[in-house]
Amino acid sequence: xxxxxxxxxxxxxxxxxxxxxxxxxxxxxxxxxxxxxxxxxxxxxxxxxxxxxxxxxxxxxxxxxxxxxxxxxxxxxxxxxxxxxxxxxxxxxxxxxxxxxxxxxxxxxxxxxxxxxxxxxxxxxxxxxxxxxxxxxxxxxxxxxxxxxxxxxxxxxxxxxxxxxxxxxxxxxxxxxxxxxxxxxxxxxxxxxxxxxxxxxxxxxxxxxxxxxxxxxxxxxxxxxxxxxxxxxxxxxxxxxxxxxxxxxxxxxxxxxxxxxxxxxxxxxxxxxxxxxxxxxxxxxxxxxxxxxxxxxxxxxxxxxxxxxxxxxxxxxxxxxxx
Numbered sequence: 001x002x003x004x005x006x007x008x009x010x011x012x013x014x015x016x017x018x019x020x021x022x023x024x025x026x027x028x029x030x031x032x033x034x035x036x037x038x039x040x041x042x043x044x045x046x047x048x049x050x051x052x053x054x055x056x057x058x059x060x061x062x063x064x065x066x067x068x069x070x071x072x073x074x075x076x077x078x079x080x081x082x083x084x085x086x087x088x089x090x091x092x093x094x095x096x097x098x099x100x101x102x103x104x105x106x107x108x109x110x111x112x113x114x115x116x117x118x119x120x121x122x123x124x125x126x127x128x129x130x131x132x133x134x135x136x137x138x139x140x141x142x143x144x145x146x147x148x149x150x151x152x153x154x155x156x157x158x159x160x161x162x163x164x165x166x167x168x169x170x171x172x173x174x175x176x177x178x179x180x181x182x183x184x185x186x187x188x189x190x191x192x193x194x195x196x197x198x199x200x201x202x203x204x205x206x207x208x209x210x211x212x213x214x215x216x217x218x219x220x221x222x223x224x225x226x227x228x229x230x231x232x233x234x235x236x237x238x239x240x241x242x243x244x245x246x247x248x249x250x251x252x253x254x255x256x257x258x259x260x261x262x263x264x265x266x267x268x269x270x271x272x273x274x275x276x277x278x279x280x281x282x283x284x285x286x287x288x289x290x291x292x293x294x295x296x297x298x299x300x301x302x303x304x305x306x307x308x309x310x311x312x313x314x315x316x317x318x319x320x321x322x323x
Contacts (some may be wrong), residue, residue, distance in 0.1 A: 005313035008306045010051045012063055012070075016048055019071040023118045034099055034111045035118075038078050042094035046208075048074045050176060050314070051183035054197050056185025057300075057307045066186050068126040073179055075119035076136065080143050082087030082112035087147070088234065116140065132182055139178050155235030155259050159245050164237065165206070172212075173205030193300040200311065204294035207288040208318050213238035214284050215321075217275055229268040232258055239287065240280035241271075250274045292319050 007012060024035025041204075055066040084090075085098040086105050092098060092214035101107035113143060123133055141198050149167055180201035184194035216231050217240050231238050237245070245258075257263055257271045275281070292315045299311055 005310055005317060006049050006053075008310050009049060009056065012052050012067070013045060013049065015067055016045065016052075016065065016070055016074070019067055020074060023071055023075060023122060024115065026114070030107075031111070031114060034103060034107060035115060037096075037102065038082060038099060038115065039074075039109065041096040042076070043074075045074060046314070047077050047175060047179045050179040050201060053185035053307055053310055054180045054183025054189070054194075057193075057197070057303045058184055058189035060186075060188030064184065065126065068122040069128060069132065069182060069186060072122040072126075072136070073182075074121040075115050075122070076140060077175065079112040079115035080140075081118065082108055082115065084147070086112075087151075087157075088230075109300045128182075128186060132185065135178055135182060139175060142170050142174055150236060153237070155261050157235075157237050157245065158253055159237075159242060159257050161239075161242060164239055164242055168206060168209040168213075169202075172209040176205035176208065177201035193302060196298050196300050199298050200295045203291040203298070204315055204318055207291040207295070207315075210239055210284050210288040210291070211318055211321060212239060214281060214288070217241075218273060218281055229272050232268050232271050233263065235259070235261060239284040240275050242282045243280035244275040244278045247280070248274055248278045250277075289319060294314075 020039040021036060024032065024033065024039055026032050047204050051070040051073055052066060055061050055070075063185060081093065082099050085093060086100045087110050089100075091101040099111055103111075120133075120136070123136060146169075149170065153163070153167070177198045178201070181194055181198035184197045189197070213231060215230065216238065232241065237258060241254070241258065244254055248254060254274045256270055257267045260267065263271075295315050296312050299308055303311070
């Protein structure tokens with residue numbers, strides 16, 4: 001993610017990188033090696049950045065108090081991706097080898113568990129209280145529920161938009177909402193303003209996942225750091241595909257491909273061609289833009305100008321990103 005939009009918290013993010021490395025260090029050399037690989041393999045740092053921005057927006061900002069929470073949020077995200085990569089049998093993420101590819105599934109799963117544990121240890125040490133701990137526990141549970149729902153729906157091609165929005169809310173939007181909410185809470189922000197930032201987080205989260213789904217169809221493997229058409233290969237119906245299943249004259253052929261667990265590379269290419277021949281990409285882009293417009297409109301007027309500007313730049317980045 002562009003550093004320019006986070007200039008206001010640039011020093012904070014530098015401390016975050018140090019804290020991440022400290023958090024994954026362990027007496028065992030292999031555990032430290034795996035953890036270090038995972039937290040240094042790229043990543044936008046969007047979740048901790050949103051937490052830090054929200055905390056800066058409150059009257060009681062204290063970096064030393066906020067940093068363990070921001071670090072824990074990034075660790076939870078990292079751990080969930082490690083487990084996702086095992087489930088998806090992914091070889092690369094962000095252009096780097098996954099833990100399961102570099103080591104094996106057993107080490108990857110246990111490393112993910114270790115990182116989850118380190119995240120909650122930081123939260124306990126931070127003394128944030130029951131609300132923060134409870135929200136984070138709920139988040140991890142909800143991430144799992146979202147993955148279970150997604151797995152259950154693989155190759156089933158539900159044509160219900162509501163199902164899609166419910167799935168991406170659990171997968172992404174709830175996480176960004178909590179980052180904004182908890183950052184505002186530890187920064188001492190009034191409840192109504194914290195609620196507004198939580199809604200902002202929800203909206204950009206929905207837009208972020210829609211955009212991510214778009215990139216899987218419209219970009220190259222080199223740009224997104226993983227094979228293009230991965231969602232189709234896994235039987236996951238995203239919004240552009242959903243639109244094509246409603247609008248394309250070739251909807252029956254597309255349906256046959258996306259519900260076939262044995263689809264070939266040629267099948268995936270054909271499915272991508274069918275989707276691109278419809279307005280599916282434009283339709284999904286318009287939905288993402290709607291969420292982003294609402295996100296910017298709901299930002300509290302009382303936010304410091306530089307913090308509000310950073311939030312607006314984040315929304316614009318999500319709408320324009322191509323990786």
